[in-house]
Amino acid sequence: MDGTSDSAQGDGGLFGRPIFEDPQARRLSRVGVVDIGSNSVRLVVFDGAARSPAYFYNEKIMCGLGAGMPETGRLNPEGKTRAMAALKRFQALARGMELPPLTAVATAAMREAEDGPAFRSEIEQETGLRIWVIDGEEEARLSAQGVLLGWPGADGLVCDIGGSSMELAQVKAGQVGRRVTSQLGPWRFMDLEGGKKAREKYIRKTMKGLAETLQTTGKRLFLVGGSWRAIARIDMERRAYPLHVLHEYRMDAAAVLDTLKFIEKSDPDELRSACSLSSARMSLVPYAGEVLKELLAAFEPSEIAISSYGIREGLLYEQMPQQLRDRDPLIEASRFSEAKDARRPGFGKKLYSFVLPLFPGADPSRLRLVKAACLLHDVSWRAHPDYRAQTCFDNATRANLGGLTHGERVFLGLALLHRYKNKRDGTRFDDFYALIDEDQQREAEVLGKAMRFGSMLWMSDTSREGARLEWDSAARKLTLFLTEEASPLYGEVAESRLNALARAMSADGVEVKTEG
Numbered sequence: 001m002d003g004t005s006d007s008a009q010g011d012g013g014l015f016g017r018p019i020f021e022d023p024q025a026r027r028l029s030r031v032g033v034v035d036i037g038s039n040s041v042r043l044v045v046f047d048g049a050a051r052s053p054a055y056f057y058n059e060k061i062m063c064g065l066g067a068g069m070p071e072t073g074r075l076n077p078e079g080k081t082r083a084m085a086a087l088k089r090f091q092a093l094a095r096g097m098e099l100p101p102l103t104a105v106a107t108a109a110m111r112e113a114e115d116g117p118a119f120r121s122e123i124e125q126e127t128g129l130r131i132w133v134i135d136g137e138e139e140a141r142l143s144a145q146g147v148l149l150g151w152p153g154a155d156g157l158v159c160d161i162g163g164s165s166m167e168l169a170q171v172k173a174g175q176v177g178r179r180v181t182s183q184l185g186p187w188r189f190m191d192l193e194g195g196k197k198a199r200e201k202y203i204r205k206t207m208k209g210l211a212e213t214l215q216t217t218g219k220r221l222f223l224v225g226g227s228w229r230a231i232a233r234i235d236m237e238r239r240a241y242p243l244h245v246l247h248e249y250r251m252d253a254a255a256v257l258d259t260l261k262f263i264e265k266s267d268p269d270e271l272r273s274a275c276s277l278s279s280a281r282m283s284l285v286p287y288a289g290e291v292l293k294e295l296l297a298a299f300e301p302s303e304i305a306i307s308s309y310g311i312r313e314g315l316l317y318e319q320m321p322q323q324l325r326d327r328d329p330l331i332e333a334s335r336f337s338e339a340k341d342a343r344r345p346g347f348g349k350k351l352y353s354f355v356l357p358l359f360p361g362a363d364p365s366r367l368r369l370v371k372a373a374c375l376l377h378d379v380s381w382r383a384h385p386d387y388r389a390q391t392c393f394d395n396a397t398r399a400n401l402g403g404l405t406h407g408e409r410v411f412l413g414l415a416l417l418h419r420y421k422n423k424r425d426g427t428r429f430d431d432f433y434a435l436i437d438e439d440q441q442r443e444a445e446v447l448g449k450a451m452r453f454g455s456m457l458w459m460s461d462t463s464r465e466g467a468r469l470e471w472d473s474a475a476r477k478l479t480l481f482l483t484e485e486a487s488p489l490y491g492e493v494a495e496s497r498l499n500a501l502a503r504a505m506s507a508d509g510v511e512v513k514t515e516g
Contacts, residue, residue: 107311393432
């Protein structure tokens, strides 16, 4: 087996040359960023493939710096104490991890409190951490760039809500467009005199002005921020949704409104416990829900997508060269995983070429999943043989992979499950399969069984092409061509796996031919 040379596509393209060894990418292989927000202070350390990094370390402290600020004009004293302790800890962790200097940004609470500049100086003096206090439009831009890290072709409106502000930004064709900021963070209006009716009037009036400025309706809405993610997690609970991965979770306006009603009727403590939310986060959810209701009314989004990527990922994206930004995050992450964990790095490319004839006419969105599966087909080999199929499915559906819808996660997971297991019935993943239709389930099974068979045809890198498949869809005939050099690889187990693939494809005939 051999693969189509990537050189035909140059360094770019969906399946272009791997870039994670490029010096510019390696510079981003492990970096730490700190986000000092109105609600929380968080350290994230990114590692792995720079275009789709894993979270090497992620710690959040709910400090509540913005609590009470509308009344006092100053940062919450208890929040300052907790934030200082957290930042000292983060600096100590960074030294222990031997990281480059942390990149730290502070948002609404720090920039607007009258004691914000003094607290910033105090932090810098006591920790040595340099803090960038950014304005609302810059916060919107960085959050939107975080969305672009996960969705390179994102087209729509990004909405990032924090404790003291809410930002909106337009994204299209990999670029951030017009952006605005507002005081629609829950800390700003939760104690507004006049109660719920006064809050509703305030939010609606503010949102109307934002909509008039942006004039973006009917687009996809990307929601960034802990309060939005909490609402999405509650939506999952209400729907008994099986895959608890918030990134790329999709909703429509009707579902969101149903969930907001569900929140109103539910006991907060029971809901918080069921959804594993902190009490500090749960206390803000009803007020964020009031904002979300008016946001949907003003912008009428066609679809709503939750993004776990925001300002911190935007800071990483900021440091990327355009060559890296243009890459597919799924393929880059899969390449990196293969290079790090596979028994034979590079074989995924050959396997992709081998299985490709089984997917004639497949569009690029399907081919990228086929490619990713081939790259990932062997990265779980260290797991116990009895659990490799489960490990593969878990990794695909729950790993930090960008550029994947939930349905695509399940497709990829199911293909990798069938790489190690003929049957999928009776696994603990049965509830997941309904996230894709029967045709997609069958296609994932075919891919998995093709990889299961193809993985047996190892040949040296210097060998010429040793095996290839041919699929005649009209005659429903599957043919395997082997060179004389490769023919000894076709033993009893290989024959059994080829027949299993043929059954999955509903083939009427299987033939094996030797080529000179």
